[in-house]
Amino acid sequence: MTFQEIVLELQNFWSKQGCAIVQPYDLEKGAGTFNPATFFGALTSAPARFAYIEPCRRPADGRYGENPNRLGKYYQFQVIMKPVPNGITDTYQKSLKAIGLDPKKHDLRWIEDDWESPTLGASGVGWEVWLDGMEITQFTYFQQMGSMPLSPVSVELTYGLERIAMYLQNKNSVYDLDYGGGLTYGDLHKPQERELSRYSFETADVALLSRHFNEWEAEGKRLSEFGDPIPAYDCVVRASHLFNTLEARGAISVTERAHYIGRIRNLARKVMELYIDKHTPKETAASK
Amino acid sequence: MAKNTKLNDFLLDIHTEPFPARFVPPALDQLKLNAAKMLDGKIEHGEIAVSGTLRHLVLSVKQVAFKGGDKTERFKGPKVGAPAPALEGFARKYGIEASALIPVDGILYAEVHSKGEPASVLFAAMIPELMKSLQFPKFMTWEETGFKFGRPLRAITALLGDKIIPVTVAGVKSGRAVHGHPVLAKAPAVLKDPSKHAAALRQGLVIVDPAERRDYLLKSLAQATKSTGGVAEPDEALIDETVFMVEHPVPVLGKLRDAHMILPAELLKLVMKKQLKFFPVVTRDGLLHPYFVGVRDGLSSGNELVRAGYQRVLEARFNDAAFFVGRDSASTLESKLSQLERVTYQKALGSMSQKAARVSAIAAWISERLRQTAPVDEQAVSRAAKLVYADLVTDVVKEFPELQGHMGGVYARKDGESEKVALAVEQFYYPVAAKSPAPATAEGAVVSLAGKLDSLAGCFAAGMIPTGSADPYALRRQALGAIRIVLEKQLPLDLDEAIARAISLQPVANPEPAKLAAQLADFIWGRAQSLFEEMNYAVDEVRSIRSGALTNLPNAFLRLAALRAVRRDPAFDALAAAFKRASNILKQAKLSDGLIPDRALLRDQADFDLYDALVSAEGAANDRIVRGDFEGGLKTLVSVKPSLDQFFDKVMVMVEDEGLKKQRLALLSKLVRAFRLVADLAEIQAAA
Numbered sequence: 011m012t013f014q015e016i017v018l019e020l021q022n023f024w025s026k027q028g029c030a031i032v033q034p035y036d037l038e039k040g041a042g043t044f045n046p047a048t049f050f051g052a053l054t055s056a057p058a059r060f061a062y063i064e065p066c067r068r069p070a071d072g073r074y075g076e077n078p079n080r081l082g083k084y085y086q087f088q089v090i091m092k093p094v095p096n097g098i099t100d101t102y103q104k105s106l107k108a109i110g111l112d113p114k115k116h117d118l119r120w121i122e123d124d125w126e127s128p129t130l131g132a133s134g135v136g137w138e139v140w141l142d143g144m145e146i147t148q149f150t151y152f153q154q155m156g157s158m159p160l161s162p163v164s165v166e167l168t169y170g171l172e173r174i175a176m177y178l179q180n181k182n183s184v185y186d187l188d189y190g191g192g193l194t195y196g197d198l199h200k201p202q203e204r205e206l207s208r209y210s211f212e213t214a215d216v217a218l219l220s221r222h223f224n225e226w227e228a229e230g231k232r233l234s235e236f237g238d239p240i241p242a243y244d245c246v247v248r249a250s251h252l253f254n255t256l257e258a259r260g261a262i263s264v265t266e267r268a269h270y271i272g273r274i275r276n277l278a279r280k281v282m283e284l285y286i287d288k289h290t291p292k293e294t295a296a297s298k
Numbered sequence: 299m300a301k302n303t304k305l306n307d308f309l310l311d312i313h314t315e316p317f318p319a320r321f322v323p324p325a326l327d328q329l330k331l332n333a334a335k336m337l338d339g340k341i342e343h344g345e346i347a348v349s350g351t352l353r354h355l356v357l358s359v360k361q362v363a364f365k366g367g368d369k370t371e372r373f374k375g376p377k378v379g380a381p382a383p384a385l386e387g388f389a390r391k392y393g394i395e396a397s398a399l400i401p402v403d404g405i406l407y408a409e410v411h412s413k414g415e416p417a418s419v420l421f422a423a424m425i426p427e428l429m430k431s432l433q434f435p436k437f438m439t440w441e442e443t444g445f446k447f448g449r450p451l452r453a454i455t456a457l458l459g460d461k462i463i464p465v466t467v468a469g470v471k472s473g474r475a476v477h478g479h480p481v482l483a484k485a486p487a488v489l490k491d492p493s494k495h496a497a498a499l500r501q502g503l504v505i506v507d508p509a510e511r512r513d514y515l516l517k518s519l520a521q522a523t524k525s526t527g528g529v530a531e532p533d534e535a536l537i538d539e540t541v542f543m544v545e546h547p548v549p550v551l552g553k554l555r556d557a558h559m560i561l562p563a564e565l566l567k568l569v570m571k572k573q574l575k576f577f578p579v580v581t582r583d584g585l586l587h588p589y590f591v592g593v594r595d596g597l598s599s600g601n602e603l604v605r606a607g608y609q610r611v612l613e614a615r616f617n618d619a620a621f622f623v624g625r626d627s628a629s630t631l632e633s634k635l636s637q638l639e640r641v642t643y644q645k646a647l648g649s650m651s652q653k654a655a656r657v658s659a660i661a662a663w664i665s666e667r668l669r670q671t672a673p674v675d676e677q678a679v680s681r682a683a684k685l686v687y688a689d690l691v692t693d694v695v696k697e698f699p700e701l702q703g704h705m706g707g708v709y710a711r712k713d714g715e716s717e718k719v720a721l722a723v724e725q726f727y728y729p730v731a732a733k734s735p736a737p738a739t740a741e742g743a744v745v746s747l748a749g750k751l752d753s754l755a756g757c758f759a760a761g762m763i764p765t766g767s768a769d770p771y772a773l774r775r776q777a778l779g780a781i782r783i784v785l786e787k788q789l790p791l792d793l794d795e796a797i798a799r800a801i802s803l804q805p806v807a808n809p810e811p812a813k814l815a816a817q818l819a820d821f822i823w824g825r826a827q828s829l830f831e832e833m834n835y836a837v838d839e840v841r842s843i844r845s846g847a848l849t850n851l852p853n854a855f856l857r858l859a860a861l862r863a864v865r866r867d868p869a870f871d872a873l874a875a876a877f878k879r880a881s882n883i884l885k886q887a888k889l890s891d892g893l894i895p896d897r898a899l900l901r902d903q904a905d906f907d908l909y910d911a912l913v914s915a916e917g918a919a920n921d922r923i924v925r926g927d928f929e930g931g932l933k934t935l936v937s938v939k940p941s942l943d944q945f946f947d948k949v950m951v952m953v954e955d956e957g958l959k960k961q962r963l964a965l966l967s968k969l970v971r972a973f974r975l976v977a978d979l980a981e982i983q984a985a986a
Contacts, residue, residue, distance in 0.1 A: 077621075079614055094440050094450075099315050103481065113481040117550075117594040117604045119543065120352075122318030124436070135438040135449075137316065142607025143574050143592060151440050151450070163440050177607070 013175045014190035016109050017063050020087050020169065023108045024061035027101060029089060032062045037244060038251040041066055042088035042168055043127060046243065051090050052152050052164040053282060054289045058092040063171070067251060069258035072207035075200045078183035082206050083199070085171045092164035094151070102149065102167060106141075110178055117142050125150045125166075129250050129274040131157040134166070146174050156282035210258040220261070223252040223270075230277045239285040246278045305344075305361040306459030308421060309492030312355040312429065313453040313477050319352060319542035321448045323508075325432050326350050329357050332431045336424050341366040341417055349507045351545045353452075353480070354499070356506060357428075358492060362421075362458065366414030375399060375406040418458055425456055425465045425472070441469050453477055453486075460491045478502010479545055482596050503596060504545040515540060515547040519591060522549035523579050528587035530577035531567070543575065544595035551579075552609045554588040558616040561623060562708045568698050569615050576612065622693035630713045631688035631706065631723075638687055646760040648805050650687050653752060656803045658683040661748035663799055664791060671790045674740045675718060682722035682745045685710060689723075703727040722746075729779050736779075736786045743787040747796075750780040755800035758818045759808055777825040784851045785829075793848040794819055819848055826851065830858060839865070842981035845974060853926070860928035861977045864936060873939045876946060877979040880966040883951055893964035900961050904941075904948035908965060911941035916972045923975055932976045942969070 011019070021031050035045040042064035043049065051058035064086050072082025095101065099120075103113050119140040125148060126133035136150035148168040152160050172184050172195070181187055185196030230245030253270050256262050262270060317325070326348045334346050337359065344361035375388040378401050385406065389396040392408040399406040434448035445451070445468035456463040456472040465472045475486035476498040483502030489495060496506050505511040515537065519530040530549075540547065558566065563586040570576040570590050579589035592608040594601070638651040647653065661683040665676045689695050689706035707724025711717070722742035726749060729736045737743045757763065757771050764773050784791060798815045801808070808814050823844065830840045839861050847854035864870060897909050915938050922930035951962045973979055 079618075093442065097452075100480065114597075115600045115603055116607065117592070117596070118481060119595060120316035121543075122320075135436065142604050143576075143611035144607065151438055153438055159439075161439070161444060162442060163438075165440075182610070 011110050011175075011178050012188045012190035013171065013195060016171060016175055016178070017085075017087060019109045020105065021061065021063075023105045024089050027059075027091075027095070029059045029061040029091070032060050034062060034064045035247075037247045038067050039064070039247050040068055040250065040254055041127070042086040043130070043132070043166065044247050044250070045088065046240070048088065048090045048164075048166060049130070049155075049243070050239075050285055052092065052155055052160060052166075053286055055162060056289070058090055058164060061087070061089045063087050067206075067254070069206070069210035069255045072203060072210050072258070074207040075185070075196075075203035078185065081172070081184065081199070082203060082210060087169040087171050089167040090164055093162045094165045098165055099149075102139075102147070109174065111141060111174070120149070121145075123148065128271050129246075129253075130155060130278050131275045141174075141177065144173055144177060146170055146177070156279040158282070210255055211260075214255055214259045216256065216259055216261045219252050219256050219259070223249055223256065226252065227273055227277060230281070234277075234280045234284055237284065237288070239281045239288065242277075242284065243281045246274060246281055249274050249277065305363065306417070306461075307492040308343075308357075308359040308362050308417075308458045308463075309455065309489075309495050310357040310425060310428075311453075311455035311476060311495065312451065313455065314353055314355070314447070314449045314451050316352045317449050317542075318435075319539045321434050322350055322352060322355070322542045323538075325355055325434065325448065326508075328432050329355055329428070332428055333357055333359065333424070336428060337420075339367075341414070341420055349496070351504060351506060351508075351511070352542050353477075353545065354504070354506060355432075356495070358495075362417050365416045366420055368414050369412045371410050371412070372400075372407045373410065375408055378404050378406055380406075418461060418463055421456070421458055421463045422465055425454070425463065426467050429467055443468055445469075455489060455495075457489060457492050476502070478504050479596060482546075505547075506545075508541055511545075511547065512537070512541045515549075515593065518547060518549050519577065519593075522551045522591050523589065526551070526579055526587055526589045528579040528581050528589060530591050531571075531580045531584075533571060533577070536571055536575065536577060540575065540593050544593055546596055548594040548596060548598045548601075549577075549591045550594050550601050550605050550608060552576075552590050552592065552605050552612065554590060554616075555613065556588070558613070558620070559586075559588055561616065561620055562701075562705070564701060564704050565619055565623070565694060565698065566616070568700060569619055570612065572698070572700075573615050574608075574612060576608070619694070619697075622697060626692040626694055626705070626709060627712055631685050631709050631715075632713070634688045634691050635684070637691040641690060644756065644760060644762070646806050647756045650690060652805065653756070654684065654687045656752045656756075656800075657686065657745070657748045659803055660751055660796070660800055661745050664744050664748060664789075664796065667791055667795075668744070668789065672740070672788070674744055678716060678718040678722065678741045679744050681715065682719045682726075682741060683748060685715070685719070685723050686726045686745060686749065729782055732775075732778065736783045740787060743783045743789065747780055747783045747789070747791075750776045750783075751796055751800040752803070754780070754818060754822070755797065756804050756806075758814055758821070759801055759804040759806040763817075763821075773821070774825060777822045778829065780822060781826045781829060781851065785855060788852045790850055790852060793822065793851060797822070797848075823848060826854075830855075835862060838981050838983045839977075842977040842979060844981075845978055853928070856926060856928045857976045860932045863929050864932045865982075867936065869939060870936070871982075871984045873936055873942075874979045874982040875984060876939070876942050877970070877973060878982075879946065880942075881970055881978075881980040884963060884966055884970060887952070887963050889960075889963050889967070893960070893967040895961050895964035895968055899957060900965070901958055902949050904945045905962065905965065908938070908941040908945040908969075911938045912965070912968055912972065916968075919972065919975070928976050932973075935973055935976070938969070 025031050032047050045062060045064055047060040047062060051060060065083060066086055067083050069082055071080050073080045106113055120137040121140055123138040124135050132155045134150035134152040138145045139147040139149055150166045152164045152166060154160060175187050176184060179187055185194060185200055187195035189195045189198055226245045226248045230242045233242040233245060253274060330346055330348045337343055342363040343359050347358050349356045373392060376384050385396040389399055389408060392410050394408055400409055437446040439446055440450040451468045451470050453475060454467060454470055454472040455474060455476055456465060457474060462472060462474055474489045476489050476495060477486045478499055479502055487498035487501055489498055499506045505514060523530050566586060567578045570578050577591040579587040579591060581587055594604055638654060639649050641650040643650050643653045661679050665674055665679050668674060686706060689702060689709060692705055694705050695702050703724055703726045707720045710720035710723045718739060718741050721739055722745045725737040725742045726746050728746055737746045753776050754773055757773055762771055797818050801811050801815050827840050831837060835858055839858060842861065843854050843857045895909060900906055900909060915934050919931040919934040922934060953959050
């Protein structure tokens with residue numbers, strides 16, 4: 011099964027489970043959770059069922075295309091469901107079977123791993139799912155966003171597509187994966203890994219990135235004054251990625267780090283409050 | 299309850315999504331304890347037992363009575379003669395007539411008789427309460443009712459005899475379905491009665507009893523490793539965890555590649571155990587064998603695929619580790635030292651580089667102190683002290699903090715440092731646990747002790763002093779480590795002086811360093827005290843050697859042993875009492891301890907006898923004590939007892955004649971001083 015077939019199968023599978031298959035969000039981000047379908051989707055009491063592939067950038071994980079297991083830019087397949095459907099862990103197991111991983115033939119383990127995102131003030135309870143010792147999915151019941159308890163709770167599944175593909179195709183290097191369309195993953199990604207690693211570790215303009223961080227933070231604050239959380243949230247996503255790049259570039263000391271994270275978290279909280287306020291029926295809010 | 303009808307057993311199976319292993323044993327303990335509390339006094343029952351896995355918390359109660367006991371309760375009401383509406387209101391609350399209220403001492407009581415409820419009703423009420431009563435390290439919510447539990451609830455099996463106890467918790471209705479292994483069980487079993495529960499789960503490939511699962515795991519581990527000639531490392535923590543990580547353990551043996559066997563064994567083991575929960579295979583001597591065992595949850599069919607997967611994951615992890623070792627080895631430990639300037643130790647205590655400088659200074663001071671009595675290789679000490687923290691900035695230690703020290707040793711050898719230096723670096727953090735070994739060499743002991751003294755002095759100087767059970771910097775462990783090193787290596791080192799030295803080096807100014815040093819000395823002594831008490835020395839014995847103990851701890855221990863030996867003498871308690879009398883007299887007279895009697899100024903025969911006995915005993919005792927024979931010394935001192943008894947019988951100490959009084963006090967003072975070289979007998983409590 012090629013890389014793209016795995017994505018298509020997962021889309022099919024979750025489409026049949028009633029999910030809307032949405033598209034990746036058009037901003038640089040470190041995780042699928044940043045897609046508004048998940049971030050805003052988890053916030054209010056309205057039902058949410060989405061699935062999508064999301065390119066993720068982790069500047070610090072770049073290895074110049076030389077490490078067969080590590081990438082500075084890769085893909086996640088993300089599912090978010092609220093309220094949580096009955097038997098979701100069983101449904102997940104069925105999704106593995108759909109992409110050719112029969113749980114009966116493997117050792118499937120649920121290892122405690124509580125996810126949290128300090129920048130989003132978000133945390134959840136859940137597991138890493140191990141297939142024969144390899145982590146293939148992060149499985150999380152969101153509990154908090156912006157340091158506020160969530161109700162109803164959403165469940166988030168994040169598939170590590172490259173690892174699953176390496177397993178299925180029996181490849182020891184991510185770059186040897188058969189992507190589909192006659193291409194390897196390396197054909198598509200190796201030049202990018204090399205150049206983006208150089209950017210993250212060597213050539214990124216620290217002064218410019220720092221300035222942009224400050225500016226997007228200020229813009230986010232300014233925009234949230236107008237009562238529109240969506241453009242303000244874009245500022246959160248941008249600031250977060252700028253922070254990640256600055257950190258990879260070695261431009262942030264340990265003490266500054268906490269300060270940067272605090273700034274993003276404060277902005278994210280403002281955006282969340284705004285969004286909840288805007289999307290909660292007023293009479294319900296008043297009757298509480 | 300001898301009746302013809304058979305009593306029913308009760309069974310509750312709380313089936314959830316997978317709990318973290320560490321959640322389960324405490325939850326099972328609570329399940330048993332809380333169920334007993336809730337049932338006791340309400341209904342008669344037999345044995346309560348629990349079992350479970352990461353997905354099942356199971357409670358069984360044997361031989362439950364058909365209904366709860368009848369009860370009569372009295373509730374206090376208004377005073378006799380209260381207005382009628384008040385009386386009626388009170389009576390109505392309990393469903394009785396006002397005329398039925400019972401007067402006792404001017405107060406009216408409502409007496410309520412209740413029939414015992416049927417067992418099924420009691421259990422239906424108990425189950426939700428019982429589930430709510432379980433405490434988990436972390437709670438979560440997952441559905442609309444907001445029920446809080448350790449993991450999402452999937453099913454509740456609740457049967458009393460062959461009847462379902464109907465309850466609904468977190469939207470889940472109880473029933474008689476029993477859910478086996480989530481991947482391997484075919485369909486849920488339908489449970490007819492509680493006695494079939496374990497068998498139903500076994501049918502679904504779940505061994506529900508933890509003890510049985512553990513046995514099965516150990517047996518199959520032995521089986522799996524048999525062909526290798528080695529054994530699965532008997533790591534108790536990993537075994538306990540594995541018992542609650544799988545429902546049906548199936549070991550899968552895999553092989554390590556030769557290329558990886560050149561990596562440090564401790565690193566390989568840690569990668570296996572910590573990152574993948576695999577058991578390393580070791581020889582009978584504990585050496586790493588090129589095998590591992592992963593424990594699969596479920597069947598042994600298709601193990602080839604699982605083995606290949608395990609090996610691939612392990613190899614990827616080993617490659618990461620090899621990459622880290624390679625990067626770390628590209629430069630020497632010494633060249634990494636400058637990076638320690640940027641690593642903060644404690645805000646108030648500066649960087650790790652500053653800490654390293656202090657440790658070097660303390661280690662040098664200790665070596666110098668030992669130069670006459672127990673010389674060490676001072677060059678090796680100095681070199682090791684310089685390098686001990688260098689591995690903190692290596693990639694391997696950043697990834698595996700447990701390997702601090704160990705990797706330092708590995709890299710030191712690679713750098714061509716002497717074995718003495720490498721070993722001292724490797725064992726710098728020893729002893730790592732209460733029963734684990736202290737550093738093997740004298741040089742290692744000195745450097746390790748210096749590190750501990752600096753940490754203790756630093757934290758005390760910065761006000762980070764443990765209180766109660768709170769000890770965030772593990773200072774008690776450090777203090778115990780220091781004590782054990784000095785004792786086990788027999789270091790004739792004055793710890794009081796060393797403490798003062800370490801405090802003087804701290805970057806935090808203290809207005810009263812002597813007071814702080816005394817406080818730290820007491821803290822360290824506290825650890826020595828509990829160590830000795832653990833060795834079965836009595837509290838009063840340990841207390842009696844406190845004075846001067848830290849000046850020479852190995853001697854203090856010998857003094858303690860001597861005291862214990864001499865105490866077996868039947869005359870000892872009487873001597874201790876006389877001794878106590880002597881020290882009380884001195885205390886009341888408020889005279890300084892250092893008085894020296896002058897035989898010429900004494901008067902009575904009893905004075906002279908005690909004086910002579912004391913002088914000769916003291917001389918002989920000192921000869922022995924100097925040779926380290928504290929027992930012999932103490933026994934010699936004990937020989938003054940008849941003279942002391944006679945002294946107390948025949949003469950008064952507090953006489954009118956000031957000169958004579960002073961001489962007699964001086965005599966007692968001499969006695970007390972002589973004994974204190976071994977122990978302060980005033981602390982000894984007479985046997986009850």
